[in-house]
Amino acid sequence: MQGERGTWSPSKSTLEKAQTVIDATASSSELYRNGFGMIASENIISPMVRKIVGSDLHGRYAEGLPGKRYYQGCGDFDTIESLGIEMAKKVFNAPFANIQSTSGTVSNIGALKALAQPGDKITAVSTADGGHISHARMGAVGLRDLDLSTYPWDEDRMEPDIEGACALIRDVEPKVALVGQSVFLFPTPLREIADAAHEVGAKVMYDGAHVLGLIAGGCFQDPLREGADIMTGSSHKTFPGPQGGFLLSSSEETSFHRRLNTAIFPGVVSSYHLHHVAGKVVALAEFEEYGSAYAHDTVRNAQAFASSLAAQGFDVLAESRGYTASHQVLTRHGDTDSGAGAKAAQLLEEAGIITNMNMLPGDTKALTPSGLRLGVQELTRVGMGPSEMEAVAELYARVLIKHEDPQRVKKDVAELKSHHHVIRYCFNDEQTTGYPF
Numbered sequence: 001m002q003g004e005r006g007t008w009s010p011s012k013s014t015l016e017k018a019q020t021v022i023d024a025t026a027s028s029s030e031l032y033r034n035g036f037g038m039i040a041s042e043n044i045i046s047p048m049v050r051k052i053v054g055s056d057l058h059g060r061y062a063e064g065l066p067g068k069r070y071y072q073g074c075g076d077f078d079t080i081e082s083l084g085i086e087m088a089k090k091v092f093n094a095p096f097a098n099i100q101s102t103s104g105t106v107s108n109i110g111a112l113k114a115l116a117q118p119g120d121k122i123t124a125v126s127t128a129d130g131g132h133i134s135h136a137r138m139g140a141v142g143l144r145d146l147d148l149s150t151y152p153w154d155e156d157r158m159e160p161d162i163e164g165a166c167a168l169i170r171d172v173e174p175k176v177a178l179v180g181q182s183v184f185l186f187p188t189p190l191r192e193i194a195d196a197a198h199e200v201g202a203k204v205m206y207d208g209a210h211v212l213g214l215i216a217g218g219c220f221q222d223p224l225r226e227g228a229d230i231m232t233g234s235s236h237k238t239f240p241g242p243q244g245g246f247l248l249s250s251s252e253e254t255s256f257h258r259r260l261n262t263a264i265f266p267g268v269v270s271s272y273h274l275h276h277v278a279g280k281v282v283a284l285a286e287f288e289e290y291g292s293a294y295a296h297d298t299v300r301n302a303q304a305f306a307s308s309l310a311a312q313g314f315d316v317l318a319e320s321r322g323y324t325a326s327h328q329v330l331t332r333h334g335d336t337d338s339g340a341g342a343k344a345a346q347l348l349e350e351a352g353i354i355t356n357m358n359m360l361p362g363d364t365k366a367l368t369p370s371g372l373r374l375g376v377q378e379l380t381r382v383g384m385g386p387s388e389m390e391a392v393a394e395l396y397a398r399v400l401i402k403h404e405d406p407q408r409v410k411k412d413v414a415e416l417k418s419h420h421h422v423i424r425y426c427f428n429d430e431q432t433t434g435y436p437f
């Protein structure tokens, strides 16, 4: 039926499609409200960040840099982005920061555009050893048509075999020595790698997507002072902001800064999601206040969770190194390539515990791996501490060791979680819960 311009009543079928989305979104919020979000790359945003992300900035454009725009109407956003650049430099202790990238992957594509030409050589951690797909031929490295060699891997220490990695760099003489992983338990021995890389004229690129918040919080490693020329990262993992990316550099050279800025815009973004950039700036302000405590509590919780899992009888990797120095814990659930990790992840989801299966050393197939990669950064953010980590490990054991009905365990998961709905480590003015809809 025709009404005022653009206001007629919708047909039942179009409304139903929108309702399907609304129902599924509400259901997803409930899943995480009542369960444990333990995927190591995820987090929840603070009430103030959520407000900004839902603002009118969502629909706006601002190509270029503050003060040098191609569109009118950017004055207020210039204020936001200028403040954000200065805050990112401070929080990450970096002479250069670009906050425009829309994800960690986009930061990596931009960085590789700035640092290498098609056909150039690059060294990185292989995806089988925990490197990210953007470090591989199938991802950004391939997109830039780079010639990839992967470092040998030390399975006991869960880091690049340092002598082998340095020898590879000296032999291959790459343009870029890329380090950092998606499976990231321990700091990379960066000084040795950076020495070898700089000796052959390579730039060192540290992918801190997962551990950016731990780095900024001062409890993982300090790549920009250990020899990394640039550091990329996501703004929504251990750095608990909205989805997006950062590109940072230790260089003081303004010509290099220009190269990095140009690689992001016009290199890999046009509109760069102003609502998320503004959200990142609020998250940077929150991080300045609470980031160090959050990072330290996260690592302490990961260590407590790993020890509790081991005490329950789980095979937790890297025991000789204290299991973990990050937000992640790795567990093995069966033989190599057996798919035991996939089965464990499925059973845990039935109990309201959301994780991801992961390849462990020796696995060769991504869809039938033997392990799980677990992250405690989200449970930490809703106020869980070491005693809750022990309780969470017990719930894992009830599902995976004692083989209790997951539906029964799910009730106890929801009970424990019901005490942890409020987000901490942020400007929590309204005590809003972390799972609104």
Ligand SMILES: Cc1ncc(COP(=O)(O)O)c(C=O)c1O
Pocket: 041, 103, 104, 105, 106, 108, 131, 132, 134, 180, 181, 182, 183, 207, 208, 209, 210, 233, 234, 235, 244, 245
């Ligand atoms: C090491 C690493 N780099 C980059 C990325 C990509 O980040 P994003 O999901 O923000 O694109 C990830 C994702 O988890 C990652 O683990």
